[in-house]
Amino acid sequence: MTATLDEVEGTAPEPASPTGRRLRRTRRSTPRNTLTRGAALGLGISMVWFSLLVLIPLAAIVATAGSGGWDQYVTTLSNPQTWAAIRLTVTQAVLITLLNIVMGTVIAWVLVRDRFPGKTVLDVIIDVPFALPTIVAGLVLLSLYGPESPLGLHWANTERAVTLALAFVTLPFIVRTVQPVLEELEGDVEEAAASLGARRTTIFRRIILPSLTPAIAAGAALSFARAISEYGSLVLLSGNLPYRTEVVSVRVLTFIENGNEAGAAALASIMLAVALFVIVTLDLVQRRVARRG
Amino acid sequence: MVEVSRSVKWALRLLALGYVFLLVAWPVGLVVQHTFEDGLTNLADALADPDIVNALKLTVMVAFWAVAINLVFGVTISILLVRYEFPGKRVLSALIDVPLSVSPVVVGLALLLVYNGRDGWFGPTLEANGYQVIFDSPGMIMATCFVALPLVIREVVPVLQEIGDDQEQAARSLGAGARQTFLRITLPSIKWAVVYGVVLSTARSLGEFGAVKIVSGNYTGRTQTATLVVEGKYQNFEQGAAYATSFLLAFVSIACLVVVAFLRPKKTH
Numbered sequence: 001m002t003a004t005l006d007e008v009e010g011t012a013p014e015p016a017s018p019t020g021r022r023l024r025r026t027r028r029s030t031p032r033n034t035l036t037r038g039a040a041l042g043l044g045i046s047m048v049w050f051s052l053l054v055l056i057p058l059a060a061i062v063a064t065a066g067s068g069g070w071d072q073y074v075t076t077l078s079n080p081q082t083w084a085a086i087r088l089t090v091t092q093a094v095l096i097t098l099l100n101i102v103m104g105t106v107i108a109w110v111l112v113r114d115r116f117p118g119k120t121v122l123d124v125i126i127d128v129p130f131a132l133p134t135i136v137a138g139l140v141l142l143s144l145y146g147p148e149s150p151l152g153l154h155w156a157n158t159e160r161a162v163t164l165a166l167a168f169v170t171l172p173f174i175v176r177t178v179q180p181v182l183e184e185l186e187g188d189v190e191e192a193a194a195s196l197g198a199r200r201t202t203i204f205r206r207i208i209l210p211s212l213t214p215a216i217a218a219g220a221a222l223s224f225a226r227a228i229s230e231y232g233s234l235v236l237l238s239g240n241l242p243y244r245t246e247v248v249s250v251r252v253l254t255f256i257e258n259g260n261e262a263g264a265a266a267l268a269s270i271m272l273a274v275a276l277f278v279i280v281t282l283d284l285v286q287r288r289v290a291r292r293g
Numbered sequence: 294m295v296e297v298s299r300s301v302k303w304a305l306r307l308l309a310l311g312y313v314f315l316l317v318a319w320p321v322g323l324v325v326q327h328t329f330e331d332g333l334t335n336l337a338d339a340l341a342d343p344d345i346v347n348a349l350k351l352t353v354m355v356a357f358w359a360v361a362i363n364l365v366f367g368v369t370i371s372i373l374l375v376r377y378e379f380p381g382k383r384v385l386s387a388l389i390d391v392p393l394s395v396s397p398v399v400v401g402l403a404l405l406l407v408y409n410g411r412d413g414w415f416g417p418t419l420e421a422n423g424y425q426v427i428f429d430s431p432g433m434i435m436a437t438c439f440v441a442l443p444l445v446i447r448e449v450v451p452v453l454q455e456i457g458d459d460q461e462q463a464a465r466s467l468g469a470g471a472r473q474t475f476l477r478i479t480l481p482s483i484k485w486a487v488v489y490g491v492v493l494s495t496a497r498s499l500g501e502f503g504a505v506k507i508v509s510g511n512y513t514g515r516t517q518t519a520t521l522v523v524e525g526k527y528q529n530f531e532q533g534a535a536y537a538t539s540f541l542l543a544f545v546s547i548a549c550l551v552v553v554a555f556l557r558p559k560k561t562h
Contacts, residue, residue, distance in 0.1 A: 032378040038471055039377050042369050047385075049366060053439055054391065057403030060414055064406055103312055110309040114302060122310065124554050128317050131493075131546040133500025134397075135520045136324075136539045139527065143323035144315075150323070168316055200297060222394070229396030232502035232520070236527055249398040249503065256402055256507060265406065268399045275394040283387055 061272060064265035076266040081242050082251050088162065089248045093227035096166040100223045101216055104174025111175070112182040129171045134232025137168055142237055157239035162247065165233040170226050174219030181215040214289045218282055225278040229271060321543065328540040331533075339537035344514050345522055349541070352519040355430060355505075356498035359437035363494050367445025368487065372479070374446075375453040376461075392442045400439050401507025408432060408508075428510035433518070436504035441497040445490030452486040453479075489553050496549040500542060 035043060065072065076082060111123055129137065141164055145155040155161050185208065193203045231249035238245040248271060255264035297305075328335050339345050373379075374386055392400070408426040410416045419426055426432040460482075464474045480487075502520040509516040513525065519542055527535035 033380060034378045035373075036377075036471070039373060043373050043377075043379065046366055046369050046373070049362075050370075050388075053435055054388070054442070056414070057400075057407045057439075058391070058395075060406035061399065061403050103309075106305055107309040107313065110306050113297075114306055116306065122313060124551060125313055125317055127550050127554070128321065128547060131496045131500075131550045132321075133502060133520050133523075133539075133542050133546060135502045135523050136500070136543050136546075139523065139535065139539050140320040140324050140543070143327060144320040164316075171313075171316065200301075225394040229394065229399070231396060231398050235502075235524055249396050252396075252398045252402060253503075253507070256398075256405065261402075261406065264402050268396075268402050271396050271399055275391065275396075275399075278394055279387060279390055 058272065061265045061268050064262060065269035068262045068266065072262050072266050076263045081246070082267065084243045085246045085248050085251045088159070088244075088246070089228055092159075092162050092166055092247075093224050096163060096170055096227050097220050097224045099167060100170055100174045101220055104171075104219060104223075105178055105212065105216060107175045108178035108182055111179055126172050126175050129169050134169065134230070135235060137233040138165060138236040141165060141168055141233070146237075156237060157241060157245060159245060161238045162234060162245055165237050166227045166230055169230055169233050170223035173223040173226065174216060177215045177219035177222070178212055181212055185211060214285055217285055221278045221282050221285075225275055228274055324536060324539055324543065327532075327536045335533040335537040336540070339534050339541075342534060344517065345519075345526075345534060345538055347514050348517050348519045348522040348538075351430070351433075351517070352499055355433050355437055355518060356495060358434045359441060359498045360491060360494045362434070362438050363441055363445055364487070364491055366442075367490060368449060368483075371446050371449035371453055371483075372475075375450055376458060389443050389446055392439050397440060397501065397503030398507065400436060400504040404432060404436055404439070404504070404508050408435075427508055428512070428516060430516070432508040433505050433516065436508045437498045437501050440501050440504055441494040444494045444497060445487065448486045448490035448493070449483050452483050456482050485556065489557065492549045492553050496546040500546055 068075075077086075107122075107126065111119065111126075132140065141161075142156060143149075144151065145153050145161065145164055147154060147156060149155075155164060189207055190203050193207055194200075198206070229249060230247065231253070234240070234245075234247060234250065238247070240246050240250045248267060252264050252267050252271070255261070255267065370385075370389065374382065374389075405413070405427060407414045408416045408419065410420040410425065410427065413427070416427060424431065426435070460478050461474050464478045469477070500520060501518075502524075505518055506521055506524075509518065509521070511517055511521050511525075517525065519538055523535050523538050523542070526532075526538065
């Protein structure tokens with residue numbers, strides 16, 4: 001409906017009277033409201049539920065964290081165990097995001113440009129980490145990299161277990177953001193470049209990579225956010241050893257279990273800020289890409 | 294499209310397959326193998342354990358309500374976001390995605406701070422009126438709703454945008470009411486998107502762990518869901534039961550995935 005209305009407005013001759021023009025201008029500057037009474041009721045009920053479920057609880061975290069002021073943050077963050085957890089989480093999340101940028105792009109490439117029997121199976125397996133319950137993911141990894149490993153790899157309760165769990169749960173993000181873009185990519189430009197004498201590496205670097213960058217960035221942001229916030233898959237796998245394999249989520253949980261709600265809220269509000277930052281960045285990246293067409 | 298050389302193609306193919314095999318396929322296969330290494334005894338024992346049976350029942354109940362609520366809420370919000378203009382629409386559409394990148398532990402804490410009966414914002418009032426939210430099923434349903442919230446919306450919104458509203462307008466101009474237009478025009482065209490959304494939400498709801506662990510209090514036999522049982526059994530060295538329950542959860546979630554993969558129409562180029 002909006003599209004047609006805009007069209008009509010655009011093609012209509014400009015009103016001659018200055019009052020009419022002013023009216024139009026004011027109407028454009030304010031957000032339009034096309035809610036009918038039924039829709040407004042639906043929006044109202046939905047917003048009440050959304051507030052009760054998401055907005056008020058998240059506000060409670062910020063409020064509880066803020067009630068202690070800066071001192072609360074200083075006390076929480078200056079705890080060496082918490083600081084070690086933050087350092088581990090951020091290092092591992094960065095590491096895993098870099099790994100995913102490479103592996104995700106390779107897998108997306110293979111899924112789109114390569115042809116071999118069983119490709120559909122690979123395509124479905126990529127989504128398994130999304131669908132698998134996180135606690136099961138931990139158990140699954142433990143069966144190959146735990147004490148009974150058929151490969152003889154005893155990675156449980158080490159830093160490698162954290163890397164492994166994060167790699168598992170973030171596997172689909174970059175694959176699934178890059179894949180559709182790669183599918184839409186026109187072969188003509190690449191052929192033109194090749195016919196003009198560009199080598200394959202040049203074609204990849206100058207033609208393919210630039211068009212994939214926004215998708216890779218979006219996927220990387222999502223996988224970083226997920227890696228920072230991961231909990232379930234680490235429970236059985238990493239052993240949650242203080243100073244060694246304990247991540248931020250586990251610290252928050254420890255604070256909750258010890259009844260230290262203010263400390264938990266302080267740490268949680270930082271995680272929330274990171275999550276919001278990622279969402280806003282993604283929104284901006286996508287808007288920019290959409291504008292460029 | 295420019296072909297890459299044979300060796301590069303093989304190298305990339307093997308790299309991708311090897312990575313996915315070592316990270317996902319082999320470990321998942323091993324869990325299936327562990328579950329069935331003594332025949333069906335692991336599964337049979339698990340299904341005879343009242344704790345596990347209670348947990349499975351509770352999981353299904355919580356997932357059912359969470360999916361039902363998210364379905365109604367998701368379809369309503371999707372239609373509002375696509376078909377109507379209102380102030381704050383952009384903010385709302387960004388906020389809808391928040392649950393996807395918030396840690397389950399943070400979700401649990403957020404609900405705890407508002408609804409716990411001791412010093413929560415609304416908890417004491419609700420409990421005084423006989424509604425216990427935290428450490429009971431309402432809290433677990435809310436936590437599950439929270440984490441699965443955007444899934445239906447993310448499936449339905451693109452489809453609504455793509456089909457446009459020509460048919461709806463035609464129906465309206467021919468005298469159909471809002472209800473009739475929704476039931477006979479809008480709903481049939483978004484049917485499959487809604488189905489994918491529901492399947493994905495179901496998989497997510499059955500598997501939620503962190504948020505539910507915090508709000509449920511993890512009481513064995515009462516507020517313990519299937520994922521919490523897996524943790525409990527594994528830590529009690531009852532590996533067989535843990536593997537069997539994991540297998541059931543993995544089986545359902547992978548079945549959901551395969552259903553979506555087959556239902557989703559292949560893109561026509």
